[in-house]
Amino acid sequence: MSVVLLERPAEHVALIRINRPDARNALNMAVRKLLAQHLTDLGQDPATRVIIITGNEKAFAAGADIKEMADAGTIEMMQRGTHLLWRVIAACPKPVIAAVNGFALGGGCELAMTCDIIIAGENAKLGQPEVKIGILPGGGGTQRLPRAIGKYKAMKICLTGDLVAAKDAYDMGLVSEIAPDAEVEKRAIEMATQIASYAPLAVQQIKELVNAGQDASLDTALRLETKAMHILFSSQDQKEGMQAFIEKRKPEFQGR
Numbered sequence: 001m002s003v004v005l006l007e008r009p010a011e012h013v014a015l016i017r018i019n020r021p022d023a024r025n026a027l028n029m030a031v032r033k034l035l036a037q038h039l040t041d042l043g044q045d046p047a048t049r050v051i052i053i054t055g056n057e058k059a060f061a062a063g064a065d066i067k068e069m070a071d072a073g074t075i076e077m078m079q080r081g082t083h084l085l086w087r088v089i090a091a092c093p094k095p096v097i098a099a100v101n102g103f104a105l106g107g108g109c110e111l112a113m114t115c116d117i118i119i120a121g122e123n124a125k126l127g128q129p130e131v132k133i134g135i136l137p138g139g140g141g142t143q144r145l146p147r148a149i150g151k152y153k154a155m156k157i158c159l160t161g162d163l164v165a166a167k168d169a170y171d172m173g174l175v176s177e178i179a180p181d182a183e184v185e186k187r188a189i190e191m192a193t194q195i196a197s198y199a200p201l202a203v204q205q206i207k208e209l210v211n212a213g214q215d216a217s218l219d220t221a222l223r224l225e226t227k228a229m230h231i232l233f234s235s236q237d238q239k240e241g242m243q244a245f246i247e248k249r250k251p252e253f254q255g256r
Ligand code: CAA
Pocket: 022, 023, 024, 026, 027, 062, 063, 064, 065, 066, 067, 068, 103, 105, 106, 107, 108, 110, 129, 130, 133, 135, 136, 137, 138, 139
């Protein structure tokens, strides 16, 4: 069976399941390449509006595959190009929800942080323990974590390598929502279905603006927002959404 499975749990929703249970879903090159491939394909697939990434009940992903990189040297690490695969994953134009049960550590936590929404099971544990094995969070953790939760909490997580319980992660803003462990996937599908029922162009613009705006000045980001708002008035879905409101009916969004 493939180390990454693609499922279709609901209309317009795709679910990507990391499938290396014996290795706590550690991210080896095969998993990374398949994740990047699926996200590229789904990003271009008009039938897909929202994507979920998940693992199993024990692990979302326990990080980069330590066994695969233990003997690697600098050049080999460069040639693997995992940083390029991370960029492909993060560049997906459609909303991506991480449905996290069990461990989301190292590259697993970083994978969750490339997603747009994180739903965590109440017993999930997140963290950046790379410092304990002589490296650092190299999949975006030193940058995305402080942007998400602030310097001082991020510094503590990266420098101690201590794991963070889901409830604490929620309190510090690293998790969007907590669900009972057994309900995480169901909740993610429910939320994905809700988002998928909205106008795809509006949804994608919101994702792009929130992400791009974070690294721009407020003035520049607000200008981007205004332009995007005006652009949406060229879409059929804007007309449909507002007309449906006025006519007191459910809108039929087409992504045009
Ligand atoms: N890489 C490779 N194999 C891993 C792994 C990883 N990151 N995490 C777990 N495994 C393997 C274990 O070696 C073990 O394999 P064997 O059965 O062949 O011995 C199997 O998965 C089960 O693991 P455990 O017996 O350890 O399971 P546990 O439930 O007792 O503990 C755990 C789970 C806390 C996640 C523990 O496995 C662990 O600490 N894993 C490593 C976490 C880590 O350090 N992650 C960071 C990796 S570096 C990184 O991610 C770099 C980056 O940012 C780019």
